[in-house]
Amino acid sequence: MPYVFDFDHSHRRPPMEMKDLLGGKGANLAEMSSVLDLPVPPGFTISTDACRAYMEHGWPDNLGAEVARARVRLERAMGKEIGDPADPLLVSVRSGGKFSMPGMMDTVLNLGLNDQSVEGLAKQTDDERFAFDSYRRFVAMYGRIVLGIPGEEFDALFDAAKELAGTTSDAKVPTELLRYLVDSYQQIVERRSGAPFPQDPADQLRGAIEAVFSSWNGPRAVAYREREHIPHTLGTAVNVQAMVFGNRDDRSGTGVGFTRDPATGAQGIYGDFLVNAQGEDVVAGIRNTEPLSALRRTFPAVYRELMGVFERLERHYRDMCDTEFTIEQGKLWMLQTRVGKRTGRAALKMAVDMTKEPKIRLSRAEAVSRITEDHLSAVLHPQFAGKGHDVIAKGLAASPGAAVGRAYFSADDAQAAAGRGEHVVLVRNETSPEDVHGMLAADGVLTARGGLVSHAAVVARGWGKPAVVGAEALRITRHSVVAGGVTLSEGDWVSIDGSTGEVVAGKVELTAAAPPAEFDVVLGWADEIRKGELGVRANADTGEDAANARRLGAEGIGLCRTEHMFLGEERLPVVRKMILADGEEEEREALEHLREVQREDFVAILDAMDGLPVTVRLLDPPLHEFLPSTEELAIKEATSGLSDEERKLYDAAKSWQEANPMLGTRGVRLGMIKPGLYAMQVRALMEAARERVAAGGHPVVEIMIPLTVSREELALARRWVEEAIAEVAADEASSTNGRRTPARRGRGSSNGAGIDVKIGTMIETPRAALRAGEIAEFADFFSFGTNDLTQMTFGFSRDDVEGRMMSVYLDKGLLSRNPFETVDVDGVGELVRDATSRGREAREDLKVGVCGEHGGDPASILFFYDAGLDYVSCSPYRVPVARLAAAQAVIAAGSGETPKRRARRTAAASAPIGTARGARQRAVSKAPGARKTAASSRSSSTPARSKKAAKAPGSGRQLGASRSVKAVRRGPGAANGTRGKRR
Ligand code: PEP
Ligand code: MG
Numbered sequence: 001m002p003y004v005f006d007f008d009h010s011h012r013r014p015p016m017e018m019k020d021l022l023g024g025k026g027a028n029l030a031e032m033s034s035v036l037d038l039p040v041p042p043g044f045t046i047s048t049d050a051c052r053a054y055m056e057h058g059w060p061d062n063l064g065a066e067v068a069r070a071r072v073r074l075e076r077a078m079g080k081e082i083g084d085p086a087d088p089l090l091v092s093v094r095s096g097g098k099f100s101m102p103g104m105m106d107t108v109l110n111l112g113l114n115d116q117s118v119e120g121l122a123k124q125t126d127d128e129r130f131a132f133d134s135y136r137r138f139v140a141m142y143g144r145i146v147l148g149i150p151g152e153e154f155d156a157l158f159d160a161a162k163e164l165a166g167t168t169s170d171a172k173v174p175t176e177l178l179r180y181l182v183d184s185y186q187q188i189v190e191r192r193s194g195a196p197f198p199q200d201p202a203d204q205l206r207g208a209i210e211a212v213f214s215s216w217n218g219p220r221a222v223a224y225r226e227r228e229h230i231p232h233t234l235g236t237a238v239n240v241q242a243m244v245f246g247n248r249d250d251r252s253g254t255g256v257g258f259t260r261d262p263a264t265g266a267q268g269i270y271g272d273f274l275v276n277a278q279g280e281d282v283v284a285g286i287r288n289t290e291p292l293s294a295l296r297r298t299f300p301a302v303y304r305e306l307m308g309v310f311e312r313l314e315r316h317y318r319d320m321c322d323t324e325f326t327i328e329q330g331k332l333w334m335l336q337t338r339v340g341k342r343t344g345r346a347a348l349k350m351a352v353d354m355t356k357e358p359k360i361r362l363s364r365a366e367a368v369s370r371i372t373e374d375h376l377s378a379v380l381h382p383q384f385a386g387k388g389h390d391v392i393a394k395g396l397a398a399s400p401g402a403a404v405g406r407a408y409f410s411a412d413d414a415q416a417a418a419g420r421g422e423h424v425v426l427v428r429n430e431t432s433p434e435d436v437h438g439m440l441a442a443d444g445v446l447t448a449r450g451g452l453v454s455h456a457a458v459v460a461r462g463w464g465k466p467a468v469v470g471a472e473a474l475r476i477t478r479h480s481v482v483a484g485g486v487t488l489s490e491g492d493w494v495s496i497d498g499s500t501g502e503v504v505a506g507k508v509e510l511t512a513a514a515p516p517a518e519f520d521v522v523l524g525w526a527d528e529i530r531k532g533e534l535g536v537r538a539n540a541d542t543g544e545d546a547a548n549a550r551r552l553g554a555e556g557i558g559l560c561r562t563e564h565m566f567l568g569e570e571r572l573p574v575v576r577k578m579i580l581a582d583g584e585e586e587e588r589e590a591l592e593h594l595r596e597v598q599r600e601d602f603v604a605i606l607d608a609m610d611g612l613p614v615t616v617r618l619l620d621p622p623l624h625e626f627l628p629s630t631e632e633l634a635i636k637e638a639t640s641g642l643s644d645e646e647r648k649l650y651d652a653a654k655s656w657q658e659a660n661p662m663l664g665t666r667g668v669r670l671g672m673i674k675p676g677l678y679a680m681q682v683r684a685l686m687e688a689a690r691e692r693v694a695a696g697g698h699p700v701v702e703i704m705i706p707l708t709v710s711r712e713e714l715a716l717a718r719r720w721v722e723e724a725i726a727e728v729a730a731d732e733a734s735s736t737n738g739r740r741t742p743a744r745r746g747r748g749s750s751n752g753a754g755i756d757v758k759i760g761t762m763i764e765t766p767r768a769a770l771r772a773g774e775i776a777e778f779a780d781f782f783s784f785g786t787n788d789l790t791q792m793t794f795g796f797s798r799d800d801v802e803g804r805m806m807s808v809y810l811d812k813g814l815l816s817r818n819p820f821e822t823v824d825v826d827g828v829g830e831l832v833r834d835a836t837s838r839g840r841e842a843r844e845d846l847k848v849g850v851c852g853e854h855g856g857d858p859a860s861i862l863f864f865y866d867a868g869l870d871y872v873s874c875s876p877y878r879v880p881v882a883r884l885a886a887a888q889a890v891i892a893a894g895s896g897e898t899p900k901r902r903a904r905r906t907a908a909a910s911a912p913i914g915t916a917r918g919a920r921q922r923a924v925s926k927a928p929g930a931r932k933t934a935a936s937s938r939s940s941s942t943p944a945r946s947k948k949a950a951k952a953p954g955s956g957r958q959l960g961a962s963r964s965v966k967a968v969r970r971g972p973g974a975a976n977g978t979r980g981k982r983r
Contacts, residue, residue, distance in 0.1 A: 003050040004066040006073060007033035007043050007241075016317070021047050023237030025096030028337050036316060038309055038334050042077040043091070043241030044070040046209060048098065051235030054213045059206075067205065070240070078242050083201035087124045088117035090134070090243040093208040095215060097236040100338065104224045105236060106145045106215040108208040110138035110243065114199040118182075125248060132178035139185040139197060142204065146211040149192045157184050205240070212238045226810060229817060229859075244333045246326040247278045253299070254279050254326045257292050259310045262320065262342040265349030269293070269310060271323075279324060279335070302332045313337055318360045319370070320350055344378030347371055348518035364525040365891050371522055373858050373881045377401075377499055379519060380877065381466070382510040384497050389504045392484030395446070395471030396802060397501040398457035400877070403444025403466040404495045404507050407488050409479060411438025417491075418442065425494050429476050430469075430799075431456040433625055437569045439465070444496045446503060448474040451802030452820045452853060455625060458787075459564070461853070462539060464548075464877035466498035470803045474503075523553060523880055526887035533898060534864070534886040535871030537613070538879050539851055541565055543604025546614075549876035553883050556613035556700070557605065558783060558873020559851035562681060563621040565601045566594075575619075575626050578677070580652035591676055595684040602688030606699040610692070613700045615783065615851070615873075616685055617762065618678045618717075620706035622666045627653045662788075662797065667707025667764070668717050678705075678717060682724035689755045690732060702758045704783060709767045711774040718778045721759050760847070763835050764788035772835035776842040783873070784832055786852025786860075790819050793828045820853070823860040833867045833903075840907035849873055858885035865889035868903020 005011075005022065007029045015022060015030035022030060026045030032038040046067065053060040075081045080089035090112045095105035113121065113135045122131035140154035161177045162168060173181075186197045198204050215221060216236045225232055246254030255273030260266060272289035275298065295303040306325065309332075313321040322340030326333045342350065351367035354360040362370075377383075381401030405423035408414040411434065414426040418441035426442035428435060430449040439445050439459060444466040447456045451470055460467035475482040480489045486505045488494055495508035530536075537558030538549030542565070546557060566575040574593050581587035606614055633650040636642055642650060658664035671678040682703060689699040703721050708714045760781030763769050765788065772782065791798040796805075798820060809815045815824075823829055832850070839846045849871040854860035856874025861882060864872055866889070874882050893899060 001049065002066060003047050003053075003060065003063050004070045005030070005045050005047065006070060007040060007045065010034060019098045020234075021049065021237075023048055023096035023098055023239075024100055024338060025094065025336055026237045026239050029239060029241070031316075032334055032337060036312060038312070039332055040334050041242040041244050042074055043239060044074060045096075046238040046240070048235040048237050051213045051216060051237065052233070054210070055216070055235060059210070064206065067209070067240075068202070071202075071205070074240070074242060082112040082205075083114060083117050084120060085116035086120045088112050088120050090121070091205075092239075092241050092243050093205070093212060094239045094241070095212045095236045096239050097216070097230075098234050099228070099230050100341075101221060101224050101228075101230070104215075104221040105218065106212055108138075108141055108145055108211065110134045110141070111204050111208055112201050113138050114201070114204075116199075125245075127248070129175040129178065130245075130247065132175055132182060133173075136178050136181045136185060139182060139189065142197070142207070143185065143189045143192070145215070146207040147189060147193045149188060153188050153192075154185055157181060157188075209238050209240075212236065229822075231816070232813065241335075244326050244328040244331075244335075245278070246274075246328060247276055248329055250276050251330045252276055252326070252328050255289075255292060255295070255324075257306065257310065257323045257325060258320060258340050259314045259323075260320045260346075260350060262322070262340050262346055265320075265342065265346035265353065267353065269307070279326070299327060299330070302327050302330070305332050309334060315359050318354070318362065318366075320346075342375075344375035345514075345516050347375040348379065348516055348522055352518040352521050365529060365887075368522060368526050368529060368884065368887050369891055371884055373885070374499075376519075376880050376884060378511075379515045380513055380880065381464075381499065382513045383499060384495070384502070384504075385509040385511045389495075389502065389508055390484075390506075391502045392486045392505050393471040393473040393503040395448075395468040395474075395501045395503065396452055396457070397497075397499050398452055398454075398469040399445075399460040399465060399467035400499040401444075401464070401466040401513070402495065402497040402499070402508070402510050403442075404493065404510060405443040406491045407446075407481060407494045408438070408442075408490060409476060409481070411435040411441075413490065414438035415441040425496060427474070427476060427481055427488075427494070428456070430454065431459070432629075433566070433572055434628070436572075439463075444498065445469075446471060446474070446494070446496050448472060448476055449803050450799055451806070452818065454799050454802075458853065458875075460498075461875040461877070462541065462545060462564070464875070466496060468496045468498055468501050468503055471501070471503055472803055519880075523883050526883045527553065529887040530883070530890050533890045533900065534861070534869065535849070536879055536882045536886055537615070537849070537851075537871055537873040538876045539855075539873050540605070540876055542601065543608045545876055546605045546608035549879055550608060550612070552876055552879040554609075554612075554876065554879045555871070556615070557609055558615050558849050558855065558871060559704070560605060560614060560616045561620070562598065562617060563619050563626070565598060566621075566626070571597060572626065575621065576628075576649070578674070579621075579626060579656065580649065582652075587674070587676070591680040595680045598681060598684040599688050599691075602685050603691055606688055606692045606701075607695075607697060609700075611698045611700065613702050613758075615702040615704050615760075615781075615849075616681075617704040617706050618668075618681050618721075619670060620667045621670070622661050622664070625661075627656060630654055630657055662791065662799070667762075668705050668713055669707065671705075671717055671720070672713075679720050679724040679727075682721050683728055686725055686728035686755070686757075689757075690728065693755060700756050702760060702781060704781075705759075705761045706785070707764050707768075707788065708761045708775060709765050710771060711777060714761050714775055714778045718759050725757060758847075762788075762851070763832075765792050766831060769831035769835035771838075773838035773842045776839035776846050779839070779843070779846065781847035781849070782835065782839050784835070784848075784850040784852060784869075786823055786828060786832070786850055786854045787820070789831065789852065790824065790828050790854075793824070793831060794819060796820075817859075822857050823854045823863055825863050829863055829867065832864070832869075836868055836903060837907040840904055844904070844908065847871075856882050858882075858888070861885040862889045862892065865893065866899045868900045870900065 011018060015027045019027045022045050029040060033040045050060055050063055075089060078089050080087055082089045082091060090110050093108045093111055118131050118135040122128040143149040144151045161173055161181055165173050165177055189197045246252045253273055253275040254277050255271055257269060257271035261270040269292050271292035273292055273295055274289050317339055319339045321337050323337045324335040326335055351370050354362040355367050377400045384402050403425055405425040407425055407427045408417050409427050414424045415437050418424045424442040425444045425446055426438045427446045430447050431439060432455055445456050445460045447469045448471055450456050454469055456467055457469045473483045480487055488505060493507045495504040535555050537556040538554035539559040540546045540549045540557055541561050566572055578590035578594055581590050628649055630653050689701050692699045705714060705717045758780035760779045762785040763772060763782050764785035768775060787798055806818055836848050848869050850864050850869055851873040855872035856878030861872055872882055
């Protein structure tokens with residue numbers, strides 16, 4: 001395979017589909033030259049293969065010869081030679097990777113000039129100033145980019161020349177001074193590089209090509225690729241193109257043009273143009289440009305030709321194109337085109353408009369595919385207006401949208417300031433539930449520590465509040481913060497952008513968040529595409545959030561973190577009281593209090609999600625998030641002393657303190673050591689559901705046990721849940737004098753007084769994933785808690801790793817993505833796939849979802865769909881993004897067997913744990929009495945477990961499931977008796 005392709009090379013495939021090889025710019029230049037036959041200055045592309053070979057082994061053997069031959073062809077096409085002393089051809093050498101990386105790599109212009117050819121150019125153009133200005137630019141550019149000489153050395157001389165000439169304008173530096181500058185620049189080159197400035201165009205060309213290859217690994221390019229998740233291995237192509245000059249005279253000019261307005265999406269041309277200027281002048285903004293429409297007056301023939309080109313480009317690319325063009329002495333040249341970048345608003349409008357335009361005929365699937373997560377974020381959340389803000393620190397983009405407010409450093413101060421009507425940004429080292437009132441009051445949250453699944457990130461995201469977390473450069477004290485050499489005191493303005501992680505001192509202007517009408521149209525199409533394939537639910541913990549999630553298109557709640565119901569200042573003590581209770585009486589009181597407040601919350605959530613499933617997770621508070629800080633209390637003890645209440649709290653907090661709270665008393669483990677806790681929550685939930693039924697509602701309840709690691713654990717927890725359901729049903733029966741509400745029966749549904757109830761578990765540990773087959777025997781559904789699953793699979797602390805280590809891991813290429821942001825397909829993903837198929841093998845109708853933060857990440861959603869999951873669940877404001885990404889995943893999978901069907905088929909066909917398990921199950925199914933056990937564990941109020949599950953040895957006896965069912969059947973007294981025994 002050759003390394004070098006002329007722009008008009010006749011490729012077997014459309015060049016625009018060959019961006020891997022030719023890079024984006026090269027592919028589009030080839031498309032314009034070889035397919036569309038547009039007026040493109042000739043040139044050639046050195047492929048990304050060559051760059052990759054160069055990065056691995058240095059300059060490839062035959063590249064030099066190929067470039068030399070391509071150069072000869074180019075010179076023939078132009079009728080001029082590079083370096084010709086009489087009439088030189090000049091070329092540009094530009095980078096061009098597969099994905100656009102604007103301004104991140106290097107370009108060398110005016111290549112081919114030397115001490116002789118500059119005179120030839122002066123004669124040919126009859127413009128000595130132009131020739132020497134071009135040469136000056138070339139020497140400086142070459143020195144900087146190819147030879148690595150600091151640009152300031154050239155700039156300082158140029159500034160001095162301007163001063164000498166008494167002007168501030170580059171264009172007014174006279175020719176003699178330009179000649180002098182060329183000389184001086186060459187001296188700098190010789191002094192700094194130890195060799196004279198290369199005069200041979202072949203040497204110049206090779207130097208420039210190598211410099212562009214090397215710029216692929218320059219710090220700017222690497223940082224950009226990291227942000228955009230572009231693989232570092234792709235390499236860049238290099239485009240060598242004959243130069244044309246828009247600055248020859250007043251019959252020349254240059255401009256950029258879009259085939260539609262990239263800001264609004266409105267039809268009609270859009271762009272800027274300058275007479276007698278070079279491309280950089282338009283971009284640099286040193287001269288006031290004219291609108292493209294002005295061309296009609298100044299260059300009518302060119303204008304007509306350009307409009308024809310635009311028309312052809314849109315028809316050909318079936319999209320809005322962005323172009324650069326030059327007019328050289330009345331002749332139009334197209335320098336480049338690409339499918340243009342656009343704002344979110346414009347993207348939505350264009351996508352919808354183009355489905356209606358006969359010349360484009362976009363399908364709905366194509367329209368959906370053209371919208372990105374960024375487009376949706378841009379219309380859903382305010383953003384920083386403009387660019388180039390003075391960023392004092394950068395953190396993780398934890399919750400999208402921008403916020404501007406006065407900095408406050410404690411939740412109380414933030415709340416007080418918001419109460420005075422101020423806009424507030426709460427700045428903390430990290431947050432905990434004690435800060436929630438301040439977070440609630442603030443416009444945005446900024447922390448110095450913590451990762452994407454830290455408390456601050458998860459809570460802010462849930463509320464749709466902008467947040468930047470883990471901005472390590474911040475040095476925060478009680479009343480100020482220092483970063484980037486700037487000190488912000490309490491009350492000073494600060495701006496944060498939760499979509500980019502940027503922190504700026506002062507007030508930055510924001511764009512408004514206003515989804516256009518096309519937003520709902522496109523998402524409606526996305527819903528049609530993903531219907532029956534991948535559901536989208538929301539993680540929401542209040543009625544308000546649930547209503548918001550439904551408005552944004554959620555099809556239920558996939559995770560209601562019940563501990564979040566206790567985040568408020570007044571409610572935190574309720575959970576604390578329960579955790580710290582001393583003795584049965586105190587504990588019972590605390591539980592009763594919890595039940596009352598939770599009941600109201602559940603009513604609100606079930607109401608907001610009426611008719612849709614609501615997955616309520618029983619308490620899973622990592623205790624450290626809910627206990628007072630022992631450090632702070634220790635300080636208080638040593639200084640002002642503690643009240644009796646505080647002393648009690650302090651003693652209790654010390655006794656509950658754990659070295660690894662994330663691996664400690666949380667999830668179902670808390671349920672195990674706090675008997676009655678889960679039963680109380682289920683009672684509250686079922687009472688709420690009953691209230692909704694009485695009000696004519698249709699609650700669909702799913703109860704989820706967190707952090708289980710074994711069948712036994714889940715079976716026990718399930719038993720408590722079933723008993724509590726039965727108690728509520730029995731209460732209902734006795735209060736209606738035995739007239740029971742008819743049960744809604746269905747596969748996998750427990751009877752909760754006529755209410756559909758499913759009982760399932762989260763899969764959050766590698767053990768749970770590995771033992772998913774047996775866990776599924778007691779689960780109607782699985783929901784992957786990929787935050788914890790990632791934490792436990794990697795052994796990375798989800799609260800700490802992003803601050804300290806993650807950037808090092810990403811920089812060194814040890815990880816390609818932050819696994820807390822995008823699911824680690826090879827490790828965590830493998831567990832997800834395995835657990836799904838093990839679970840479904842045990843229980844065909846097992847519903848499987850994900851509710852970790854990955855449920856709102858498009859790349860992860862693509863994976864979850866492929867793994868055959870039924871739904872994803874994410875924070876309410878991510879729901880639109882998840883709807884879009886789910887549809888895009890379906891589109892990407894193409895027609896044929898859907899991943900869900902494939903996953904179910906594979907699960908049905910195989911026993912992934914291996915022969916031992918298969919053998920055990922076969923043995924079990926043959927065991928005497930197996931049928932009987934299975935039958936006895938089936939009832940109207942027991943989940944319809946798979947045959948294998950039901951036939952497992954002692955599935956009733958050992959784990960108590962059938963006992964609980966019997967207890968339920970026997971009525972309230974019996975159920976209480978069972979509960980009593982357990983206690
Ligand atoms: C998870 O671990 O992914 C999860 C959803 O639970 P939490 O974040 O509340 O631990
Ligand atoms: Mg979890």
